[in-house]
Every structure is written in structure tokens, then in C-alpha cells.
Amino acid sequence: MEPARLRIDEVRKLARGRDGNPVEILKGVSCEVFAGEILALVGPSGGGKSTLVRLLNRLEEPSAGSILLDGEDLRQMDPLQVRRRIGMVLQKPYMFPGSAGENLLKAFSLRHEPVPPLDSPLVAETLELCRFPADLLEQEARSLSLGQQQRLNLARCLVTAPEIVLLDEPTSALDRPTADRLGAGLAEFARRRRGAVLMVTHDLRLAERIADRLVYLEAGEILEQGACRELLAAPRTGALRRFLSAPEELEEACP
Ligand SMILES: Nc1ncnc2c1ncn2[C@@H]1O[C@H](COP(=O)(O)OP(=O)(O)OP(=O)(O)O)[C@@H](O)[C@H]1O
Numbered sequence: 001m002e003p004a005r006l007r008i009d010e011v012r013k014l015a016r017g018r019d020g021n022p023v024e025i026l027k028g029v030s031c032e033v034f035a036g037e038i039l040a041l042v043g044p045s046g047g048g049k050s051t052l053v054r055l056l057n058r059l060e061e062p063s064a065g066s067i068l069l070d071g072e073d074l075r076q077m078d079p080l081q082v083r084r085r086i087g088m089v090l091q092k093p094y095m096f097p098g099s100a101g102e103n104l105l106k107a108f109s110l111r112h113e114p115v116p117p118l119d120s121p122l123v124a125e126t127l128e129l130c131r132f133p134a135d136l137l138e139q140e141a142r143s144l145s146l147g148q149q150q151r152l153n154l155a156r157c158l159v160t161a162p163e164i165v166l167l168d169e170p171t172s173a174l175d176r177p178t179a180d181r182l183g184a185g186l187a188e189f190a191r192r193r194r195g196a197v198l199m200v201t202h203d204l205r206l207a208e209r210i211a212d213r214l215v216y217l218e219a220g221e222i223l224e225q226g227a228c229r230e231l232l233a234a235p236r237t238g239a240l241r242r243f244l245s246a247p248e249e250l251e252e253a254c255p
Pocket of ligand 1: 052
């Protein structure tokens with residue numbers, strides 16, 4: 001078996017609560033992400049999912065434990081280098097003023113890297129992966145629909161060829177067909193480029209469709225992890241069973 005691209009080992013995160021006392025947001029979390037797979041990170045609100053994602057991109061640092069990228073501790077690496085290799089797609093797409101094409105290539109100019117032409121094979125492949133029509137490239141980015149902006153946002157991340165992609169609720173604002181199109185692009189990225197994807201999501205249908213494995217995080221602890229479809233069909237713990245049957249979660253999962 002191939003070694004993990006990302007290894008999260010006994011990670012703890014302490015923060016100061018509203019009353020000034022320390023609160024443990026992550027209580028010794030361990031899991032791995034492999035090349036070519038999609039890992040769905042699910043769990044109730046406030047469980048620590050976004051915090052874990054921020055640690056993986058070095059937007060925050062763990063209080064204890066380690067995160068290894070190909071065996072190297074993230075803390076030993078330059079944060080900019082980490083972000084080149086680990087791309088992140090936020091829930092709400094930010095569009096710069098200008099055309100969709102300019103937005104796509106912004107990823108390079110922001111990093112002071114050579115900008116490929118819009119008609120390069122890399123751009124064409126990325127647009128295809130993200131189901132973003134090339135004839136929209138000249139359109140003002142801010143005038144695109146939310147679903148189009150979301151796919152352009154993913155394309156802006158994938159065009160720089162990250163090895164790992166982190167996504168925090170990528171489909172929360174999308175209708176079912178648009179969410180599925182975005183999911184199909186992620187699955188292609190994992191398969192064709194052997195990319196590793198870690199996706200925080202409440203969209204259990206999407207997870208079932210595209211995720212290989214599932215990690216269930218509740219109150220700062222991983223209570224279950226394993227093959228995604230198997231766990232969704234037959235959760236082993238009462239905690240995941242309750243989460244899967246909670247009506248409010250199902251509502252969010254099935255818009
Ligand atoms: N910097 C911080 N300082 C103090 N508390 C924090 C900080 N960041 C997060 N928290 C708390 O840690 C807990 C976990 O938050 P986090 O956003 O990681 O959860 P989540 O699982 O992503 O939730 P959601 O699904 O609602 O987005 C919450 O109770 C939150 O209020």
C-alpha cells in the first residue's frame with residue numbers, strides 16, 4: 001500500500017473559550033489521506049471540522065501532535081510552500097474584478113509565478129475537470145451564477161496543480177445538479193491527477209457518490225472512520241447512526 005500523503009497524528013487544538021478558559025477543540029485526532037482518494041469529513045456542527053482543515057493549510061497551528069506531508073512535518077515547511085502543495089477551496093467563492101479568465105489565472109500572478117496562456121492544455125484540462133465552459137472565460141466573473149463561480153473557484157485551485165485539495169462545504173449553496181457536477185470534477189481530479197481530496201461536507205449524498213472513505217468527527221474526536229459507502233449504509237457506532245438519522249442533518253444533506 002502507498003504511504004499516506006497526509007498523516008494527521010494525535011493532533012490537539014486548544015483555544016480560549018468565551019469565558020476565558022481553555023477549550024479543547026480537537027482532542028487527539030489521527031487519520032490519513034492517500035493519493036487518488038476523496039475523504040469526506042463529516043460530523044455535527046461545532047465538532048472541529050473547519051479547525052482541522054485550517055491546521056492542514058497552516059492557517060492555524062496544532063497545540064500538540066503532528067501533521068506530516070509526505071513524511072515531513074508541516075511546521076518545518078514554509079507556509080507558502082505548504083499552500084502551493086495543499087490547495088484550499090472555501091465555501092464562499094471570492095471573485096476578483098475582471099473576467100472569469102483573469103480570475104482563473106490570478107492564482108499564478110498572486111504567487112508571482114509564470115502565467116500560462118488561457119489556451120494552454122493545462123487550462124483546457126482544468127476547465128474540463130471542473131465542468132466550466134470555456135466560452136464563459138470572457139464574461140465578468142462577478143456576473144456568473146453562484147454555481148459557475150463555485151466551479152471557477154475550484155478551477156482556480158486545480159489549475160496550479162496542487163497535490164492535495166481541501167474543501168470546506170464546497171456544495172452548501174448549490175442545487176443538486178450543480179453540486180453533482182462539482183463532485184464529478186473532484187472525482188476526476190483524484191483519479192486522473194492522483195490528487196488527494198479532503199472534503200468537509202454535510203452533503204451525505206455527495207459523500208456517498210464520490211468519497212472513498214469517511215471520517216466522523218464529533219466534539220473534537222474521531223469516533224468512526226472507514227469505507228464511505230459501507231459506513232453510511234451500516235454505521236458501527238451509535239454516534240454516527242444518530243448523526244445519520246438526525247432530521248436536521250438529513251435536511252441539509254438532501255436539499
Ligand atoms: N479560534 C477559536 N477560539 C475559540 N473557539 C474556537 C475557535 N475556533 C473554533 N472554535 C470553536 O471550536 C469548535 C469547533 O469549531 P469548527 O468551526 O472547527 O467546527 P465545525 O465542525 O467546522 O462546525 P460547522 O459544521 O458548524 O462549520 C466550535 O465550538 C467553535 O466555536
